[in-house]
Amino acid sequence: MRIAVTGSIATDHLTVFPGRFRDQLVPDQLDHISLSFLADTLEVRRGGVAANIAVGLARLALTPVLVGAAGRDFADYAAWLENNGVGTASVRVSADLHTARFMCTTDADHNQIATFYAGAMAEARHISLATVAQRTGTPDLVVIAPNDPEAMLRHTDECRRLGIPFAADPSQQLARLDREETRRLVTGARFLFTNAYEAALLLRRIGWNREEVLARIGTWITTLGAEGARLEARDGRAKHVPALPSPAPADPTGVGDAFRSGFLAASARGLPAATAARLGCALATLVLETVGTQEYKIVPADLLRRIAETYGPDETAALVPLLTDLP
Structure with a gap:
């Protein structure tokens, strides 16, 4: 696809x-913030x-x-x-x-x-x-x-x-x-x-x-x-x-973009939306743990282990072909 x-x-x-x-905000001064x-x-x-x-x-x-x-x-x-x-x-x-x-x-x-x-x-x-x-x-x-x-x-x-x-x-x-x-x-x-x-x-x-x-x-x-x-x-x-x-967690920048990548990649392979969202959440967490939006690495065995711990063996099985075929 x-x-x-x-x-x-x-x-x-x-x-x-x-x-x-929040500690720097003065409630009655919000009309003219200078920070x-x-x-x-x-x-x-x-x-x-x-x-x-x-x-x-x-x-x-x-x-x-x-x-x-x-x-x-x-x-x-x-x-x-x-x-x-x-x-x-x-x-x-x-x-x-x-x-x-x-x-x-x-x-x-x-x-x-x-x-x-x-x-x-x-x-x-x-x-x-x-x-x-x-x-x-x-x-x-x-x-x-x-x-x-x-x-x-x-x-x-x-x-x-x-x-x-x-x-x-x-x-x-x-x-x-x-x-x-x-x-x-x-x-x-x-x-x-x-x-x-x-x-x-x-x-x-x-x-x-x-x-x-x-x-x-x-x-x-x-x-x-x-x-x-x-x-x-x-x-x-x-x-x-x-x-x-x-x-x-290290930096939330780019987490939503990674979710979209995982979701769309799984959807492109015909997987159900819920399964696609689980892969999206998994990629989002990898980015959350990395500084920089494109610096994360996918280690299939490690990611599959974490997916199994969170979502169970059935969802892991559905994602195994996608992740284990990665170059």
């Missing part, structure tokens, strides 16, 4: 504040939602096509992606702008405050999925991940016009979308990905209740952090999948 992943390509600047953000956090560490890593998802898919032996816009500083990143199984021929490289930057500070409770500079990502609106399909073959699924909002809308409309199934992942860009735009991104999606906060925000933005959203999509997958994930189907059935526990 060929998956095209559209969305952001970025460089991550990750800092850690050893205190707690600075002294960070103990700085990590500069490869990132971007689409690139993170594509790397995860490649680690699970798929051949994803990355579709997005990067800057004139992209050459080293592109070479690294190609060497790790991610096709970059459909990435637009800006002649003038730098690759997007994600600047994030994480506190002692794993809360985060972040700023995203779009840079070259703004040029993603000029990318045509029809051209990508001519170059690489028509994908079996297109992931519409956070990106330049006009690009997200264009890609979603193209999927409908070309008859290509798509997964909607509006997440951070919900704050920039109005009601009609949110409806355009969601309607007809095979999968809808949100976290718990984004699910509530989406319902506010879209102007439909939960049942009305579910009537227009395939499966709604909501990640719940340490509580795992919730799956909701069009027929109203819901299922909760617990998280894979972690004894040593």
Whole structure:
């Protein structure tokens, strides 16, 4: 199964504040906040939602096509992606702008405050999925991940016009979308990905209740952090999948992207949604235990052992062919 992943390509600047953000907030001064956090560490890593998802898919032996816009500083990143199984021929490289930057500070409770500079990502609106399909073959699924909002809308409309199934992942860009735009991104999606906060925000933005959203999509997958994930189907059935526990969390950046990689890779192999979510939770935990969104390693025997301890032998058996065939 060929998956095209559209969305952001970025460089991550990750800092850690050893205190707690909440301790720095003065309740009666929230209308004019002016805060600075002294960070103990700085990590500069490869990132971007689409690139993170594509790397995860490649680690699970798929051949994803990355579709997005990067800057004139992209050459080293592109070479690294190609060497790790991610096709970059459909990435637009800006002649003038730098690759997007994600600047994030994480506190002692794993809360985060972040700023995203779009840079070259703004040029993603000029990318045509029809051209990508001519170059690489028509994908079996297109992931519409956070990106330049006009690009997200264009890609979603193209999927409908070309008859290509798509997964909607509006997440951070919900704050920039109005009601009609949110409806355009969601309607007809095979999968809808949100976290718990984004699910509530989406319902506010879209102007439909939960049942009305579910009537227009395939499966709604909501990640719940340490509580795992919730799956909701069009027929109203819901299922909760617990998280894979972690004894040593390090950095939550990119955890949701890893979940999507695991879920989509398992779905691509025809596994049920609940089983796919368990693999998603397992990959999410690997990223949680690693600093950097693409630095984790998959050790099949170890991951299968942890899956068995959490979900039992039946679920482990379902995932054995996928994980043991990894290069």
